[in-house]
Amino acid sequence: MAKRTLTGTTLDTIVSLAKRRGFVFQSSEIYGGLSSVWDYGPVGVELKRNVKDAWWKSMVRERDDVVGIDASILMHPDVWVASGHLDSFTDPLVECQECHRRFRQDQIEGDTCPDCGGAFGEPRQFNLMFKTFMGPVEDSSATVYLRPETAQAMFVNFENVQTSSRKKIPFGIAQIGKSFRNEITPGNFTFRTREFEQMEMEFFCEPGTDDDWHDYWMNFSMDWFKKFGIRGEKLMLRVHDADELPHYSKASADVEYEFPWGWGELETISNRTDFDLKAHAEKSGKDLSYFDDQKKERYVPFVVEPAMGADRSALAFLLDAYDEEGEGKDMRVVLRFHPDIAPFQVAVLPLSKKDTLSPTARRVYDLLLANFNAQYDDTQSIGRRYRRQDEIGTPLCVTVDFDTLDDDSVTIRNRDTMEQVRVPIDNLEAAIREQLNTMRADCQG
Structure with a gap:
């Protein structure tokens, strides 16, 4: 990789x-x-x-x-009493006396507000749990908490x-x-x-x-x-x-x-x-x-x-998957996700939106959907579609072109190497599995 x-x-x-x-x-x-x-x-x-x-x-x-x-x-309110959250799940809070913005005490440097320079008041404890009420009456007996x-x-x-x-x-x-x-x-x-x-x-x-x-x-x-x-x-x-x-x-x-x-x-x-x-x-x-x-x-x-x-x-x-290759107009942004983390494992891209290609491309897409999280993309030029799939981290793209109509084969493009191989549709699933397994091995941290 x-x-x-x-x-x-x-x-x-x-x-x-x-x-x-x-x-x-x-x-x-x-x-x-x-x-x-x-x-x-x-x-x-x-x-x-x-x-x-x-x-x-x-x-x-x-x-x-x-x-x-x-x-x-x-959950029952007593859960949070027993766990200590009602008493202990707090942060020290300070408030600016001028602009009234509040900060966690452990996340400020100095004695004055970083926004306006005003002085802080005395710190007080602030419970971090969200409180709501269960039932039609909003009183203390109906108080519950979002966990x-x-x-x-x-x-x-x-x-x-x-x-x-x-x-x-x-x-x-x-x-x-x-x-x-x-x-x-x-x-x-x-x-x-x-x-x-x-x-x-x-x-x-x-x-x-x-x-x-x-x-x-x-x-x-x-x-x-x-x-x-x-x-x-x-x-x-x-x-x-x-x-x-x-x-x-x-x-x-x-x-x-x-x-x-x-x-x-x-x-x-x-x-x-x-x-x-x-x-x-x-x-x-x-x-x-x-x-x-x-x-x-x-x-x-x-x-x-x-x-x-x-x-x-x-x-x-x-963040860890983000990468840039090249410069200027030739720069390629690519997310090098592990295949099991990538949002989509494979994208099917017909070379054009012409009616002659669409039925075969859809057939290939339907074939892959049974075993892979796949995406179908037929908008804009093939080059832009490759770059779009690179930017969302799709490991493999399968291109259906006009030769496919004659030889019943498609092209697999690898996200990381950009290498392309042509395989028969009958062997497509096995070829994709093989490439994904290789990418899994390469992605080990």
Whole structure:
């Protein structure tokens, strides 16, 4: 595979590409937009879905010790009392006394407002959970919260899942879903938003084995990003200092990616000990311990949690795939996605829109749809269509030309090498699989 650019990609470049090619749009744009809220377009939704599918396949479908759930966003308010979120899920907030803009205290430098130079008032704690009401009456008894993380649903469902799935310790519960945090200073495109999607797994293990499992999942997480094309030199594992550990964690580490603005968190792997299960057992009165049949003893499991952001990961894959070749009019923008992450694996391009080509091109497209995420594109010149597919990261393009009508063969163009080979339509599926497998091997970080 051609070498990718290691540095120099700006966030503005990616934001422009994202809108132009249908990856990400500003939410409610025709009304002026809503700050730090984003909509995934026709191409972006495929990218994000592929990231989630790749994670789910690696975490659940390829393992026999992890099962999945899909829990509701709204939960009983006592869940957040037991978890500590009502008391501890806060950020220190300061407000400018002149312009009244608010900032997180840990994200400002100096004693004056960076916007107007005004003085800050005294800091106060700001709870990050979104509050709403359930039912027709808006009073304190009807208060519920939009979940700030998906993890708690896996803790409160521990017994339900363990009993129904008949899993023995050690085993995990995985979930992908939306979470909401009323961030004071969101930003950097889709990196820090108030509505986001998480991919989390709670791995329940015997106390005393938790340190080994923490090491295992840290290595697993780093390898996962490399497996799907993130370059190793753009990743690092940062272990948390003791003074930055959350209230539930014995040890935590972040998988970080080098974004245009610096290193940023993609995933946190935490040793949550038995904090959550004990807290929910005490608050609910429900026994959440586990009886080990082999050891004939009962204990509360420890939990290791790999928690990844789907939006941040999709952004990292997009940034890492971006490359430019050539200069001026000859410059080619190409997204060198791993084939399993690319929004589309193959595009079918008839050489022209003439009626004589369309039926055959459609036949080829229908043939590929059964096994690949394919796109049909017959607008503008073939050269521009190649460049458009390069810009959305499509690994392979299949061109149907007038010779196809005589020899029943088509041309496969490779995104990375731009090499073209001609194959019979009868062999097309096998030829595409072979090329995609080669690209998978080349994309290893």
